[in-house]
Amino acid sequence: MSNSISSSTAPTPSFYGLDRDELSARMREQGLPAYRATQLFSWIYRKHLRSSEDMTNLPRGLRGSLGAICDLALPHAASVHSTPDGSTHKFVLELRDGRRVECVSMRAPRRLTFCLSSQVGCALKCSFCATGLMGLQRNLEAHEIVAQVLAMGDFHGWEDARFNLVFMGMGEPLANYRSVMHAVRILHEPDGLNLGIRRITVSTSGLVPQIRRLAEEGLALGLAVSLHATTDELRDQLVPVNRRWPIRELLEAAREYGERTGRRVTLEYTLIAGVNDRPEDADRLSGIARDLPSKINLIPYNPVPGLEWRRPSPEEVEGFAQRLYPRAPAVTVRHTMGGEIWAACGQLGGLTR
Numbered sequence: 567m568s569n570s571i572s573s574s575t576a577p578t579p580s581f582y583g584l585d586r587d588e589l590s591a592r593m594r595e596q597g598l599p600a601y602r603a604t605q606l607f608s609w610i611y612r613k614h615l616r617s618s619e620d621m622t623n624l625p626r627g628l629r630g631s632l633g634a635i636c637d638l639a640l641p642h643a644a645s646v647h648s649t650p651d652g653s654t655h656k657f658v659l660e661l662r663d664g665r666r667v668e669c670v671s672m673r674a675p676r677r678l679t680f681c682l683s684s685q686v687g688c689a690l691k692c693s694f695c696a697t698g699l700m701g702l703q704r705n706l707e708a709h710e711i712v713a714q715v716l717a718m719g720d721f722h723g724w725e726d727a728r729f730n731l732v733f734m735g736m737g738e739p740l741a742n743y744r745s746v747m748h749a750v751r752i753l754h755e756p757d758g759l760n761l762g763i764r765r766i767t768v769s770t771s772g773l774v775p776q777i778r779r780l781a782e783e784g785l786a787l788g789l790a791v792s793l794h795a796t797t798d799e800l801r802d803q804l805v806p807v808n809r810r811w812p813i814r815e816l817l818e819a820a821r822e823y824g825e826r827t828g829r830r831v832t833l834e835y836t837l838i839a840g841v842n843d844r845p846e847d848a849d850r851l852s853g854i855a856r857d858l859p860s861k862i863n864l865i866p867y868n869p870v871p872g873l874e875w876r877r878p879s880p881e882e883v884e885g886f887a888q889r890l891y892p893r894a895p896a897v898t899v900r901h902t903m904g905g906e907i908w909a910a911c912g913q914l915g916g917l918t919r
């Protein structure tokens with residue numbers, strides 16, 4: 567069996583964008599046995615090695631020439647920002663083309679959550695969101711999504727293998743469907759990180775055809791729908807994609823998703839003082855949640871420089887939640903994490919302090 571690598575003019579793909587079958591195929595193209603792909607997955611995703619030099623069960627010739635098969639380089643962390651209590655970290659990763667993407671790790675008492683970005687910027691321009699102010703710069707590749715997980719896992723020393731992933735960072739994940747799903751399958755790979763599908767949640771502002779497509783994938787991913795308003799008139803302003811797929815169509819697709827996957831959909835509702843936090847909003851929201859069925863996650867608005875919206879007081883948030891309970895008992899209020907470092911929900915957009 568030869569370990570010399572034949573040359574090619576095509577750019578070397580990133581290891582982190584290859585699933586095991588794709589890597590096996592590349593190994594075979596080079597005259598190498600496919601099981602080398604399994605060994606490499608194990609070193610990278612299970613033993614968390616980042617250099618081929620230390621992969622002792624690979625032939626020395628392959629270790630030296632692996633760079634011709636796949637690129638093991640990870641994006642450089644341009645900066646890491648931490649909250650004073652150490653619970654939340656924002657990572658600014660510099661991509662090959664010099665663009666930057668942000669991701670966030672949050673540690674609660676019994677849970678570590680990684681919040682992932684799917685795009686640099688976002689085209690959907692939700693009116694309360696720092697990422698929307700950037701506009702869309704580009705979609706991320708699958709390897710750039712997987713790399714976020716590795717950057718955060720390496721930082722935390724992989725001390726907690728049962729972390730959760732939420733696609734709630736920069737971008738609309740279902741607008742970058744192919745790369746997001748490819749990344750999910752790589753992260754789910756049994757010979758790799760083997761991350762449980764039920765630990766992954768995709769959040770969408772309401773791309774109805776892609777919600778339906780997601781329901782057909784045979785993967786019971788968590789689905790969070792960014793509702794934020796209970797009338798089309800208001801949602802058209804807060805979440806402009808509502809003009810294309812209004813609330814009724816969105817909820818219908820969410821219902822189908824829940825029925826198809828057996829997972830209860832989460833309705834995300836950013837509470838903005840004087841805008842969507844009136845008693846009649848609560849009454850409509852509880853009716854929606856009861857009919858879907860779904861759980862409600864209230865998110866007190868997180869300020870963004872240049873935007874005029876105001877966060878309700880804790881008492882106002884509690885009053886809104888209390889009004890929901892009789893008809894919609896599954897209500898949580900999101901505990902804000904990362905506001906001190908512009909890392910809370912809706913604040914990712916190149917902001918630093």
Ligand code: SF4
Binds near residue numbers: 687696735912
């Ligand atoms: S809330 Fe999400 S979909 Fe809306 S602009 Fe921000 S990143 Fe885009």
